[in-house]
Amino acid sequence: MSKIIVVTSGKGGVGKTTTSAAIGTGLAMRGFKTVIVDFDVGLRNLDLIMGCERRVVYDFVNVVNNEANLQQALIKDKRLENLFILAASQTRDKDALTQEGVERVLNELKNTFDYVICDSPAGIEKGAHLAMYFADEAIVVTNPEVSSVRDSDRMLGLLSSKSRRSENGEDPIKEHLLITRYHPERVEKGEMLSVADVEEILSIKLKGVIPESQAVLKASNSGNPVILDDQSDAGQAYSDTVDRLLGKEKPLRFIEAQKQGFFARLFGGK
């Protein structure tokens, strides 16, 4: 059965698009036919992160407004057979999306894909609302700091009250917590909230912790989702997260500060 998963946060810059790209790619690597839809109309980034920015002809808004059909707008990933991208328009704004149009396109996508990943824009306005309205599951991306946690909390409130599932009285959206840009050393110094703090405040199921990593920036710049970098800590953490979303039990990694080795201490490593 196909699922619509929204990647959302409320706050900007926490890693929604990086996460959408990584999770979508991870699902496709595991054999699921997956499409990632960029809802950030006017500020599109997903195509860059996915490295397909030069192949965008028609976009999500064109399909919503019946100016193009899905086959024309879907961009096939060059690395993975099962992965497709639906880019946002750069020249329009969020008002170009209509609820009926979004519903029609998502229903059409559900017919052909196992997973539809909706990359939500920041904020709680129309774009973010439409990205989560039709979702079956939500990945709430949070940085370990208070304003991000507060915004995620607000978003969780909207997920449980302003979605199609809540309005129709169906089972609520399944909520998953993903903590990104985690810095164990700074947590130890008390400069950041710990995993336990964030979990305690948001009280939803934790599905992954992605460490702050150079690999993420490198991946974004090169247009390769970080999950493809299986040597990197962030790539491995995303890979674990995808497995947990699919129901596998995996212990959390990269949440302890690195212990300094004997020689590092001896020879002045810092």
Added chain:
Amino acid sequence: MQTMSPNPPHDTSTVFQLKGSMLAITVLELARNDLDELDRQLAAKVALAPNFFSNTPLVLALDKLPATAGVLDLPALMRICRHHGLRTLALRASRIEDIAAAIAIDLPVLPPSGARERPIEPEPEVKKPEPAPLPPAEPEIRPTRIITAPVRGGQQIYAQGGDLVVTTSVSPGAELLADGNIHVYGAMRGRALAGIKGNTRARIFCQQMTAEMVSIAGQYKVSEDLRRDPLWGSGVQVSLSGDVLNITRL
């Protein structure tokens, strides 16, 4: 021959500063020259609010006395005030004989009133809360609203005409409202307003009190004050007596 200076070095730095200040002060405005009646009426007021009348600084205002009121016995008036716990600081008068009487006993005289003044009534003191007799069981059953999902920031939940029970946590920025009591069994980090239609007997119960604000019948405390309470973070109940919110351990 050397002599020790008998005086310590002379310190010439300023020893005082003159400052203007506004302060609220009680003014006793005499309407007529009847000291016996004043004595009786003051005694009645004192019985009502004894704490109000303990060495309270006072300005005696005689400027509203009619010119025909006759000679006033100022020392006697001050004795009566003193007897009831009012200490006269100064006199306000317009009649020349009153001003002369004040000067005679070295009491400062203020110019007649032009400023705004409002009558103050010392509020009757609230009797210490005796163990109140249990109210008779109310026959009607009011619906209690029960919330089992976390209450998130930005959400507002109102239990109209009854109690509100939240079994999970309440996030910062969330608001709980009830005409009756509010119970929170998870962490309480939002706002709780009980008895919002004026029920002063409403209470708030929290397992973990870390609220942004609590309010009963309009009397409230915000987190800045709540945090100073040693019970911050523990299980408490909040109740109202008079206009004071009491926080006690559960």
